[in-house]
Amino acid sequence: MSLGNETNGGNTLATNGPGEFWCPVCGQRCTRNQTSEKEYGHALDCAERPTNLDNPDEK
Secondary structure, three states: OOOOOHHHOOOOOOOOOOOEEEOOOOOOEEEEOOOOOOEEOOOOOOOOOOOOOOOOOOO
16 A cells, blocks of 8 residues: 555655654654644654643543
8 A cells, every 4th residue: 555646656654745854763654734733643652742632542
């Protein structure tokens, strides 16, 4: 399964959008909300993950 598309080569995810970056701690592709500065995409056990984010595995 490929997570890429034709615009980024088809085999990698780009981080060239506003607020997108690779987390140096967990290695996940993350996005920083430009308004609230909240970061989404960190691994659940990442030290950089905001503590007020819901755990998607918990219902």
